[in-house]
Every structure is written in C-alpha cells, then in structure tokens.
Amino acid sequence: xxxxxxADFRLHPSCVTDLNRPRFDADWQRRxxxxxxxxxxxxxxxxxxxxxxxxxxxxxxxxxxxxxRDRWEYYEHWVAALHQVVARHGMLEDGYVNPEDRDxxxxxxxxxxxxxxxxxR
Amino acid sequence: xxxxxxxxxxxxxxxxxxxxxxxALLIEKGVIGSGTVDKVLGYFESEMTPVNGQKIVAxxxxxxxxxxLLATDTPAAVAELDLPLGMAGAxxxxxxxxxxxxxxxxxxxxxLCSCFPWPVLGLPPYWYKDPVFRARAAREPRAVxxxxxxxxxxxxxxxxxxxSGHSRWFVVPERPAGTDGMSEAELAALxxxxxxxxxxxxxxxxxx
Numbered sequence: 001x002x003x004x005x006x007a008d009f010r011l012h013p014s015c016v017t018d019l020n021r022p023r024f025d026a027d028w029q030r031r032x033x034x035x036x037x038x039x040x041x042x043x044x045x046x047x048x049x050x051x052x053x054x055x056x057x058x059x060x061x062x063x064x065x066x067x068x069r070d071r072w073e074y075y076e077h078w079v080a081a082l083h084q085v086v087a088r089h090g091m092l093e094d095g096y097v098n099p100e101d102r103d104x105x106x107x108x109x110x111x112x113x114x115x116x117x118x119x120x121r
Numbered sequence: 122x123x124x125x126x127x128x129x130x131x132x133x134x135x136x137x138x139x140x141x142x143x144x145a146l147l148i149e150k151g152v153i154g155s156g157t158v159d160k161v162l163g164y165f166e167s168e169m170t171p172v173n174g175q176k177i178v179a180x181x182x183x184x185x186x187x188x189x190l191l192a193t194d195t196p197a198a199v200a201e202l203d204l205p206l207g208m209a210g211a212x213x214x215x216x217x218x219x220x221x222x223x224x225x226x227x228x229x230x231x232x233l234c235s236c237f238p239w240p241v242l243g244l245p246p247y248w249y250k251d252p253v254f255r256a257r258a259a260r261e262p263r264a265v266x267x268x269x270x271x272x273x274x275x276x277x278x279x280x281x282x283x284x285s286g287h288s289r290w291f292v293v294p295e296r297p298a299g300t301d302g303m304s305e306a307e308l309a310a311l312x313x314x315x316x317x318x319x320x321x322x323x324x325x326x327x328x329x
Contacts (some may be wrong), residue, residue: 028137
C-alpha cells in the first residue's frame with residue numbers, strides 16, 4: 001500500500017470546525033449517500049453488502065500505485081460501490097421484486113384494496 | 122478548498138450525472154419512489170446528529186451509574202435516553218462508548234472505510250475518511266493529535282479504536298473543569314463532535 005509521506009499530510013479545513021449536521025461538498029454526494037442508505041433501509045440489501053463494496057472500491061484505489069490512480073475522492077468510491085451493489089442484487093433487471101412484495105415474508109392474507117403504488121414511500 | 126481536497130470539474134460532473142441517472146432509473150423501475158431519497162436524507166439530517174451524542178455524554182458526566190452502564194453495555198445505556206435512534210441497518214447497531222479518564226485518551230479511526238457511529242455523531246467530517254488521516258492516525262496517533270492541537274501529557278496513554286462493522290466507537294471526553302452545577306443541557310453544549318471522535322477535547326465553559 002502506498003501512501004504520501006507525512007510531509008504531505010495536511011488536514012482538511014473542516015477538521016477544526018464542529019460539524020453539527022451532515023455536510024457534503026456537492027449535492028451529488030448527498031444524493032449518493034441518501035440512495036445507498038435508502039435502499040438498505042427499505043430492505044433491498046443489508047447494509048453490510050454496501051459496505052463490502054465500498055471497502056473493495058477503496059482497497060482497489062489504495063493498492064494502485066500513486067502515479068497510476070486518480071486523486072482521492074471518497075464519494076467516487078461510494079458511487080462505484082452503489083453501482084456494484086445495485087447490479088449484484090439485480091435491482092435494475094426485469095423481474096426484480098421489491099422486498100415488501102416478496103413471498104418469503106408471509107403476511108396475513110387480505111384482499112389488496114388497491115394496487116400498491118410503485119415504490120410508494 | 123485546498124488543492125489536496127479540490128475536485129476536478131469533469132470528474133465532478135461525471136459523478137453527478139451517474140448518480141442522477143441511477144436514481145432516475147431506480148424510480149422508473151419502481152424500486153424507490155420519487156421522494157424516497159429526500160425522505161431518508163431529511164430524517165438523517167434532522168435526527169441523526171451529534172446532538173444525540175452530546176446528550177449521552179452530558180448524562181454520563183452527571184450520572185456515574187449511567188456512565189458505568191455506557192462503558193459496559195452502550196446500547197442499553199443509550200436506550201435509556203429516548204433518543205431518535207433508528208435506521209439500525211445503516212450503522213446504528215453496535216454502538217460502543219470508550220471513556221476518557223485521567224491518563225487515558227481515546228481516539229476513534231476507521232482504517233477500512235467509513236464505519237462511523239452516525240446515530241450519535243451525524244456524518245463524519247471529510248478528513249475522517251481521508252486515507253492519509255486514517256493511515257497516520259493508526260501509525261502515529263500521538264503526533265496527529267499534537268497537530269490537531271490536543272494537549273496530551275507525555276504520560277497519557279493514547280488508545281486507538283478502529284471502527285468496524287461490529288463496533289462503532291465513540292469517545293466520552295472528560296468533563297471540563299469549572300462546570301460544577303451546570304445543567305445537562307448546558308454541559309451538552311460543551312461537547313464537540315471532535316471530542317467524541319477523540320481529535321479534540323470538550324469545550325471549556327465560558328466564564329459567566
């Protein structure tokens with residue numbers, strides 16, 4: 001694993017401030033964060049699955065020689081992990097069934113009053 | 122933005138387009154609703170904040186029995202406080218507090234990626250995820266703490282806690298001097314996010 005010499009070490013300006021709310025450098029980072037959390041929260045994958053992809057993406061960057069890799073950008077790895085976990089769970093494929101519509105969670109049989117709104121949340 | 126953390130515009134645009142396209146596709150396929158991400162973000166930004174951690178720390182400062190329980194069974198202690206915890210799947214489980222004490226300073230890092238105790242600290246600051254910070258804090262925590270302006274007695278032991286999927290550490294800093302008689306709410310206001318990561322101390326009270 002290669003890493004910059006300590007002489008290159010500088011702290012981000014936010015290090016000396018007290019962040020009292022989530023903060024992102026750009027809105028797409030916030031959307032990417034929210035997407036990953038939302039999909040996990042609504043049962044499309046266990047959070048650990050996303051985390052594994054994130055660790056893999058970051059690990060790949062860290063193992064790449066310094067002169068052969070892009071500059072560090074945490075949320076690029078986040079987006080890569082998000083694409084991976086979405087693909088692995090087949091979420092964009094035809095026939096993907098949302099967790100709440102799967103049979104593996106038997107529920108009392110009741111007449112549906114109306115079709116469930118697509119992803120209605 | 123410094124050059125080290127700046128972000129080339131084309132990469133920025135590419136990433137933004139990717140995220141936009143993915144969310145649109147997921148909505149189109151009915152996997153999520155059009156308001157799902159906003160709803161989750163709204164909950165996160167209003168409820169999953171360091172205010173929760175501040176309340177936990179202030180209670181630990183004023184209630185020794187609570188502090189004891191916090192150290193031995195963090196989830197049980199946190200459950201006593203009626204905080205808006207939730208979203209357990211997103212790293213809310215496995216909270217684990219480590220308490221600073223005279224001669225012991227705790228520092229939380231995550232060498233793998235970003236296993237942060239969101240429910241009590243909100244989102245991690247940017248630098249927390251920086252690979253240089255992670256590597257250096259693990260290798261030479263005392264030097265890093267010095268650069269961050271944390272006063273450390275030479276005899277103080279520095280304990281580094283590496284967050285993982287199973288343990289999301291947060292630090293209970295020492296109660297500052299001169300805070301006798303302060304209410305829990307007043308005490309909570311002294312608890313910085315940095316102090317709960319271990320890269321800072323709790324604020325000293327403002328002289329009345």
